[in-house]
Amino acid sequence: MNAPTHNPIPAQGPRPAHGFTLIELILVLAIISVLAAIAVPRYAGALARYRADAAARRVIANLEYARQHARASSSGVTVLMNTATDRMSLVNVPDPDAPGSTSTITNLKSAPYRADLVTADFGGNNLVIFNGYGDPDSGGTAVLTVGSETRTIVLDANTGKAVIQ
Helix, strand or coil: CCCCCCCCCCCCCCCCCCCCCHHHHHHHHHHHHHHHHHHHHHHHHHHHHHHHHHHHHHHHHHHHHHHHHHHHHCCCEEEEEECCCCEEEEECCCCCCCCCCCEEEEECCCCCCCCEEEEEEECCECEEEECCCCCECCCEEEEEEECCEEEEEEECCCCCCEEEC
8 A cells, every 4th residue: 555645634725823923023112101291280380280289279268167157156267377397377266177176287298288488477477367257367379389389378357368379
């Protein structure tokens, strides 16, 4: 008997590609790197704006809370802004987040604000006192910064209303 003349194993053609080439991977990584380089500074700027706005709104809310508490209790309320510790204290005003507390303290340096209380000037000092009618003893300003973002809060001496400038 003669051996078969053809090879029983069929010849294999080109194999289908299963994956990416090194060039394709490098191109994708380069594109992602360029997009990240564009997006990261924009995100950081947006985050700083958000934090500065949130901190300024919190200062205004605290001033309004102190004003309303003074009116409701018909007694004076002192608001102290400490630029060394970046804290705002409402003396003898219960903290709604901490039952039983005798003061409301907001740390502007902590999350979510991460703000610096640069200056606080209310009639030459860093505190304002609301009388029993909710009127401040003086007007003034407080300046906050987060990165390159700055917000100035102005307290009107006549109305006791605070706004962001």
